[in-house]
Amino acid sequence: MAHQERRQEQQIVNREDYEVFSWLFREEGADPETIRWSSFTRAMRGLGFIQEQTHGSVNRFKGPKNNNWQWGGGAITYHTGEYTNALHALVKARVSEEENLWALVASYEGDREDVGFTLTVYSHRNASWVTTPNKFIYSQDVEAAFTQKTAGGNDIYSSYYLNPQYHLRVHPRVDRASRASRDAKSAISVFVSTDRQIPVNIMPAWSQGARISELSHNDLALSSGPYTYGYANASGRIPPGDHYSLVVSAFELHHIGKFDLRVECSDRFDLTPIPQEGVGMLSKAVCGECTGETAGGGPSSSSYSSNPTYELQLPDPAQLRFRLQLTEPSPPVALNVTVFNLPTGTGALGRHVATSGPYCDAISGVIIEKLTLQAGKYLVVPSTYKAGVQAAFRLIMYSTVSGVQLVPRKE
Structure with missing residues (x-):
């Protein structure tokens, strides 16, 4: 039976400190477990994922075809509009069947800290907003920076190992009675935010908590996907253990600046900086x-x-x-x-x-x-x-x- 097209409108109003939101395309009957999703917070206001030579009022970051997210040294793909003082900023895009994930980020130019807006999507395919992200009990915040000595760039550079890295240990649920419960995977989200002109990436990788020199696809426990301007998020479920190293990197060696790292998890965890190579020598x-x-x-x-x-x-x-x-x-x-x-x-x-x-x-x-x-x-x-x-x-x-x-x- 031919698929019947339907016009659908999804709307979300952003006021004050609104909750995290995300948006995804999906076909009717698709398995929810196979749907890839991406979340953005209201802190993205003012970041905008803007290229140095480009401006946009609604910047869209398009996922790779078939949701085959690139890792490490990934390219930065986006579409931008123009800043305008009009009441409405309209952006039109044609979405193919292979491209079922689009993330939209609204940005503004100016010094105001609070700018309310309404984001509306019109579509001939089913579209939905996800406005209820998981709430995790345990969290930790880290303030750090990419410096001349720690900005190793993406993984095409031989200096990738210099990037800030952290040893992540997720504690098993020892207070639970059954072994199945103790071995259950933990839900985790890792966020990094930085200057709007710096493309960033997060790579939680399998290791023994040691400094990672370079990564292969099989090393990745999670990934934030391609490098994105000002903000990156890696979310998923991982087994408990102390065998994770978290690598935070900027796209190029000249990308210098402070960043804020936040880790949230459903179970207790420890997050400690991994010393630079040759520290103290x-x-x-x-x-x-x-x-x-x-x-x-x-x-x-x-x-x-x-x-x-x-x-x-x-x-x-x-x-x-x-x-x-x-x-x-x-x-x-x-x-x-x-x-x-x-x-x-x-x-x-x-x-x-x-x-x-x-x-x-x-x-x-x-x-x-x-x-x-x-x-x-x-x-x-x-x-x-x-x-x-x-x-x-x-x-x-x-x-x-x-x-x-x-x-x-x-x-």
């Missing part, structure tokens, strides 16, 4: 390049000893950490960094001390963690897996003692 970075003569490849290559080599001089026993990454991570190149004792004989390299592990082409690079060395001299060798691969790199060293030298080895 002294750092030193050296830049180098594998050229035609020094691109020796991996240990299986007969030319491994021709790779760029750095002499590490420790005046005292120390704990160290190394990170090796490409200065331009595209196209990806498999890397490794290895520490050797200074040779005592005629060999080019001494005894193997530590390595970053298998060769890896991760955008964030490769790491040697928690390396303890006695005072003395060592050799540090960065290399690519294949010989002849030319690439510029950055080698970052963290140390617990001062006076450490890391210099190119003299032949």
Whole structure:
């Protein structure tokens, strides 16, 4: 039977401190559990999701086709109107069957803190507003900022690991009698708000509460979807446990500014900042390049000893950490960094001390963690897996003692 089109009007009036609201398209007979939804608070007034060169009175953020939300480095898709002093601002859009989710955000230009408005939708398809969001018992607010040292950008950048990160632990319901109740998933919502010109994103990810260098799709417990200007929200249900890291990021490295983070949950939880890499340690970075003569490849290559080599001089026993990454991570190149004792004989390299592990082409690079060395001299060798691969790199060293030298080895 052919689907009969019906004209439907949904209206919501925003006055004073109105509750959270959201709006979604859906077909008749659709399974509610499969409907993706997005919520916005009245705090979005004045944010507007506005591009620097664009203005709009009603800005619409369109979900990707089939609700296949992008994650990490996602593009920012939107339609805008123009600011006007007319009593009505009208925006028309054609919605295809594949695009069943549209989020509308009303914004205004000016200094007033309270501007009431009425938002009306006319549609030939069924449309509905959701005005009763879940109320969670437990919540925590955090004030933080993207700074020159913590603005790592989206996940296409090798500096993504620098973004503010938090260890999230959700407590199980130990006071309940049944095991099924104790293992029940917890409802959670994570919100971040910032300056209207900063696109932001939230990624609660599976981990052991450690700092995340980069993410794959399988790592995500939840996601706020594509980067959005001024505000982002990730909501869903997750199993209890202490294996979550929450990453807050801005889209570009130059996006600097304060942000407010709020976590709400149906069960008790702990939220603690994850220290920056190398916190409390002294750092030193050296830049180098594998050229035609020094691109020796991996240990299986007969030319491994021709790779760029750095002499590490420790005046005292120390704990160290190394990170090796490409200065331009595209196209990806498999890397490794290895520490050797200074040779005592005629060999080019001494005894193997530590390595970053298998060769890896991760955008964030490769790491040697928690390396303890006695005072003395060592050799540090960065290399690519294949010989002849030319690439510029950055080698970052963290140390617990001062006076450490890391210099190119003299032949």
